[in-house]
Amino acid sequence: MPATSPPPANPGLRRTMQRQRAALPQALQAQLSQQAVQHLTKQRAFRNARHIALYLPVRGEADPRNVRQHALPQQRFYLPVLSPFKDGRLWFVRWDANTRFRLNRFRIPEPYPRYRDRRPAAWLDLVITPLVAFDHTGTRMGMGGGFYDRTFGFKRTRSTSKRPHLCGFAYSFQQINYLMRQSWDIPLDMVSSEQSFFHFGTGIY
Numbered sequence: 001m002p003a004t005s006p007p008p009a010n011p012g013l014r015r016t017m018q019r020q021r022a023a024l025p026q027a028l029q030a031q032l033s034q035q036a037v038q039h040l041t042k043q044r045a046f047r048n049a050r051h052i053a054l055y056l057p058v059r060g061e062a063d064p065r066n067v068r069q070h071a072l073p074q075q076r077f078y079l080p081v082l083s084p085f086k087d088g089r090l091w092f093v094r095w096d097a098n099t100r101f102r103l104n105r106f107r108i109p110e111p112y113p114r115y116r117d118r119r120p121a122a123w124l125d126l127v128i129t130p131l132v133a134f135d136h137t138g139t140r141m142g143m144g145g146g147f148y149d150r151t152f153g154f155k156r157t158r159s160t161s162k163r164p165h166l167c168g169f170a171y172s173f174q175q176i177n178y179l180m181r182q183s184w185d186i187p188l189d190m191v192s193s194e195q196s197f198f199h200f201g202t203g204i205y
């Protein structure tokens with residue numbers, strides 16, 4: 001990798017992958033998502049996790065919502081909310097039967113950002129992340145807002161604690177040979193797709 005600053009993230013690839021994702025027929029989205037849910041929920045990383053962040057899928061994203069059907073009694077679920085402080089970070093707010101939703105500025109439903117329902121990012125065990133593309137080293141390309149990278153930036157320096165584990169959730173066609181890792185990128189620890197479950201690195205989950 002060159003020592004000079006990296007080129008900007010590839011907007012052409014991002015758009016192509018987003019379009020391909022949105023073009024999947026709905027029944028196929030549901031079927032592939034269900035298989036990825038099965039792979040994920042068999043993992044020790046899932047069974048050992050108590051506080052788990054999911055996301056509500058939009059525009060053809062793989063759908064992790066049925067993960068909750070495999071919930072163990074002690075598990076609690078959370079959803080990302082754009083921080084009301086407009087600092088480009090995500091809050092994670094409890095998702096249960098009482099959660100009320102509104103649309104955020106990207107027209108994605110999110111829980112009302114009630115401070116008392118919020119769990120700091122560092123106190124989550126497992127974060128299921130949406131993604132546009134990923135590679136075999138765990139590099140993630142997202143929607144381009146930098147929200148997950150900013151929110152989990154603390155993982156870079158906290159080498160003794162691997163929590164929370166970041167697990168991408170995707171269709172296998174979203175795997176790309178090689179994504180340039182940017183200086184701010186926080187790599188994924190795992191990815192679940194309909195074909196496989198990937199563990200990157202050597203961490204014990």
Ligand SMILES: Nc1nc2c(c(=O)[nH]1)N(C=O)[C@@H](CNc1ccc(C(=O)N[C@@H](CCC(=O)O)C(=O)O)cc1)CN2
Nearest residue numbers: 055056057058061080106108130142143144145147148
């Ligand atoms: N389902 C889901 N929820 C999520 C994310 C996500 O990727 N998927 N996010 C992941 O971070 C956060 C929201 N981030 C987002 C960032 C950009 C766009 C988006 O649509 N961007 C437009 C450009 C819009 C603009 O510039 O105003 C685009 O891509 O065309 C959407 C969500 C939190 N919630």
Ligand SMILES: Nc1ncnc2c1ncn2[C@@H]1O[C@H](COP(=O)(O)OP(=O)(O)OP(=O)(O)O)[C@@H](O)[C@H]1O
Nearest residue numbers: 009140141142143144145146147148149150153184
């Ligand atoms: N820790 C950070 N501090 C400051 N800026 C950041 C940080 N992380 C990302 N950014 C900025 O966010 C922008 C978008 O980053 P990137 O394209 O990697 O987003 P993404 O991971 O695809 O998006 P998302 O996480 O929202 O799905 C970059 O231009 C970068 O400058």
